[in-house]
Every structure is written in C-alpha cells, then in structure tokens.
Amino acid sequence: MTGQSRAKPCSWLSRFRRRARLTGDDSDDGGGSHCSTLPVRGARGTAPGPAHARARREPLVRGLPAGLRPPDEARLPEQEARRPPLAFRSRGGERPRPTAGRGPPGGYNRGYATKHVVEGLEPRTLYRFRLKVTSPSGECEYSPLVSVSTTREPISSEHLHQAVSVNDEDLLVRILQGGRVKVDVPNKFGFTALMVAAQKGYTRLVKILVSNGTDVNLKNGSGKDSLMLACYAGHLDVVKYLRRHGASWQARDLGGCTALHWAADGGHCSVIEWMIKDGCEVDVVDTGSGWTPLMRVSAVSGNQRVASLLIDAGANVNVKDRNGKTPLMVAVLNNHEELVQLLLDKGADASVKNEFGKGVLEMARVFDRQSVVSLLEERKKKQRPKKSCVC
Structure with a gap:
C-alpha cells in the first residue's frame, strides 16, 4: 500500500480473523479493537492514535469471503454497538461514498457497528475494499483485498x-x-x-x-x-x-367537470362531435360553478367552432349558472367579441339580467369592453321597431 507502513501481525488480530465476520457478531474479544476500511488505491492514511485511527472512508461489504455481493442500496445504522469485534460507524451520520476499483477513493469511516451497507452503487460494477484494523495500542493491520461486484439494477x-x-x-x-x-x-x-x-x-x-x-x-x-x-x-x-x-362520460374530476368540459377546453371539434354522437350529454353541468361546456368555451377559449358545434347539438344559449350569468354574459366579461356575435346570432337574449340586476351592456361598460359595447349598441338599434308613419 503506497504511503502506508505495514505493522507486524499481532496475536489478537490472528484470533480476530479466525472468529469474526465483516458483518460482526455479538461476542466480545476482550481487546476493545477498532476497525475501519481502506481503499486499494489512492488512500491517505494518518498516524494511528491511542484509541482510534483515521482512514479513508470506504464502504464495507457484508462479508469478507470472495463472491459475496453487497446490496445496491442500504443504509448505515447510527446506533453504536457495544464493542463488537468487527464494528463500523459513520461519523456524524454522514452517508458513505462508495468507490469503484477503477475510480478514486471515497470518504472516511470510523467507529463501531454490526454491519455497513452502501448506497448509490452502480449496477454491474466491480468494487474493491480493504479493512484496516487498529488495536488500542496503535498497532494496525490491513485485510486482504476483497473484490465484489453489484448485480443488475432491478x-x-x-x-x-x-x-x-x-x-x-x-x-x-x-x-x-x-x-x-x-x-x-x-x-x-x-x-x-x-x-x-x-x-x-x-x-x-x-x-x-x-x-x-x-x-x-x-x-x-x-x-x-x-x-x-x-x-x-x-x-x-x-x-x-x-x-x-x-x-x-359520467366521471367527474374534483371540480365537478366531465370529459366534455375538458374536450371543450381543448377545442378539438372532431372529438367533441364523436362524443356527442356517442351519447355524451351536451348540457352537462359541473358541480362547482354550474357551468355547461358552452359556458366553459365562453369563459376560457372563446372558440367559435366549438361553441357553434355545441349549440347545433342542442346546447342552451340562455342557460344560467349559479350566479345567474348566461354564456353571453361570460363571453362579454372575457371580451370574446366574435363569440358574442355568434351567440347573438344563435338566439342569445341580451336583455337577461343576472342576480344583481345587471345586463350584458352594463357589464361591458363597467369592464370597459369598448368593442363589445359598440357591438351590443348596434344590435340594440337594429332590434328597435320602426315608427309607423300616419298620412
């Protein structure tokens, strides 16, 4: 290992290797040993201390025998075990950084735990690990190289x-x-x-x-x-x-709208025409505002083709919502001038008042819809009866 001195094997480490597995067991070896992992390449070890030694933080596989594969995702337990012979712990609850055999090393791992699992591993990838074990007196030893590979991502x-x-x-x-x-x-x-x-x-x-x-x-x-x-x-x-x-066709969303309401919003006449032929109710009312698909057109898109298709299929041009508004009023408020003209041509009543006693002309003036005001006034003049002349 480059840059690292290899300590002499000690008797406690020999016993430890014969007894322990990397996942740890509940027996106490009496030595109070500490362990951590060290990557194969690029590691920067530090001088061992009296009780703990720092090492590059590397993921620890569940078992040392070759061929044992770590899970693709797992987590590192933060509760400290009580002196297990092979223990591992993350400092400060940090997430481990795995390293592939072909890539740079990860971070540091230090402490005690009964197992260590690795997150974020790539599928079908080879990883290499080593374990560094340090005694309370400062003696250390490295495990043999362990190569493991992940399986295919599920x-x-x-x-x-x-x-x-x-x-x-x-x-x-x-x-x-x-x-x-x-x-x-x-x-x-x-x-x-x-x-x-x-x-x-x-x-x-x-x-x-x-x-x-x-x-x-x-x-x-x-x-x-x-x-x-x-x-x-x-x-x-x-x-x-x-x-x-x-x-x-009867299904409703949280606003009480049906498929025909949404088709009217989308403006696709071929879909709307087929829906009506298939038996879809043309004047279905939503459970929120009490709007029919025709009123949705008056409020949202102002699409004349969709409105004409609905009216020709029997939609009521003078239907009122919960607030007493008609499709004509809604079209005036949203300044859909061409739709206003269409609705008037299809028989919309401009004299209808809402629940506050206001008609479409008053609404247009209040909201400064000048083009619509001119249209309504012109239509009103045409509807006035001519005075008969007496000779």
Whole structure:
C-alpha cells in the first residue's frame, strides 16, 4: 500500500480473523479493537492514535469471503454497538461514498457497528475494499483485498414510466411480462402509465396496458381519469378505445367537470362531435360553478367552432349558472367579441339580467369592453321597431 507502513501481525488480530465476520457478531474479544476500511488505491492514511485511527472512508461489504455481493442500496445504522469485534460507524451520520476499483477513493469511516451497507452503487460494477484494523495500542493491520461486484439494477416503476414516456413498446412489454411492477403504479405526479399514454396519444401503448389489466377509471390527484386527459389532448383513437373498455362520460374530476368540459377546453371539434354522437350529454353541468361546456368555451377559449358545434347539438344559449350569468354574459366579461356575435346570432337574449340586476351592456361598460359595447349598441338599434308613419 503506497504511503502506508505495514505493522507486524499481532496475536489478537490472528484470533480476530479466525472468529469474526465483516458483518460482526455479538461476542466480545476482550481487546476493545477498532476497525475501519481502506481503499486499494489512492488512500491517505494518518498516524494511528491511542484509541482510534483515521482512514479513508470506504464502504464495507457484508462479508469478507470472495463472491459475496453487497446490496445496491442500504443504509448505515447510527446506533453504536457495544464493542463488537468487527464494528463500523459513520461519523456524524454522514452517508458513505462508495468507490469503484477503477475510480478514486471515497470518504472516511470510523467507529463501531454490526454491519455497513452502501448506497448509490452502480449496477454491474466491480468494487474493491480493504479493512484496516487498529488495536488500542496503535498497532494496525490491513485485510486482504476483497473484490465484489453489484448485480443488475432491478426493474422498478420508474422503468415502466420511462418506457411509456419515450413510447417504447418492446421495453414496456418486457417489463409487464416480468411481473415485478404493478401496471397501475403512479409516477411522482400521480399519473398512471395509462394516463400518460392517453395524454400523449400513444394508442398502441394504451392497448398494451389495457390488455395487461390496467384500470381505465383510475384518477390522478386532481380527479382526472385517462378519458378526460385524452379528450383534452384531442386523441380520438384513444378516446374511442377507452370507451370500448369501460371509460365513462359520467366521471367527474374534483371540480365537478366531465370529459366534455375538458374536450371543450381543448377545442378539438372532431372529438367533441364523436362524443356527442356517442351519447355524451351536451348540457352537462359541473358541480362547482354550474357551468355547461358552452359556458366553459365562453369563459376560457372563446372558440367559435366549438361553441357553434355545441349549440347545433342542442346546447342552451340562455342557460344560467349559479350566479345567474348566461354564456353571453361570460363571453362579454372575457371580451370574446366574435363569440358574442355568434351567440347573438344563435338566439342569445341580451336583455337577461343576472342576480344583481345587471345586463350584458352594463357589464361591458363597467369592464370597459369598448368593442363589445359598440357591438351590443348596434344590435340594440337594429332590434328597435320602426315608427309607423300616419298620412
């Protein structure tokens, strides 16, 4: 070992080697010995002290015999054992820094423990370790070189979601056939693999997941299911497939909105048209504000094509929400001038008052919607009856 003097073997160390395993045992050798690990290369040892010796902090494997492999992830216990013959402890609760045989050494380990486990190891990687044992008198000895290697990284839910995110069908099939990962396990955002595939429009992945038993009606943290996400994103093939496998138009998110509300927000007319043909209720009301999909269009996007499609399918242009507002009022407040024109053309009543007795013209003036004010005033003049002339 470069830069280190090798001490003479002592009788207590010989006894110690015959008796102890690296995981430690509960017997007391009577010597009050101290041990620590030392890397094979690049170590910087310090002079041993009377009771403790410092060494480069290296991970300690669970057993010295060759071929024994450490776990890929574990933790270092902080409770001090009572003089076990082979003991190990992290200073100040620090996390150990493993070192590969091909890389630089890690940190320091010092103290007592019954076992030492290593976190953050790379899969399929060779690691090398040595143990430095120091007696109370300052004598020290190094163990023979131990080479250990980690196994393949186990398949986890992260691999499942990664396969879906990159639209990798082959990897997804291999993971599901392995049987170690549940198909409905959510990611860190609360989305199942089916939700992600439906939102991205990966129809083949959706079919694979459904055939492997995923629940099409599961919801994320905001209450949205896969059908709502597909409707909002405009993936008609996914919408049709989910409907054939049990997805419901009646499902609601935490705000009380249905798939048609989200399809109206997304503005995909082909999806909305098919939903209506499939029996989706066109004037369904959310449980929060009492808004229909037409009112959502008036508030959010102002999309004329979506509004016209809903109205032609039977949506009520004069329906009121919980506060007495109509789609026309909502469109005026959000300054959707073209939508206001469409609603008036489709029969919206501009004389309706809300619960505070205010009409659309007054609302437009209060919120300084000058273009909408001009439109409403012009429409009002056209609706005035002409005076008859008496000869």
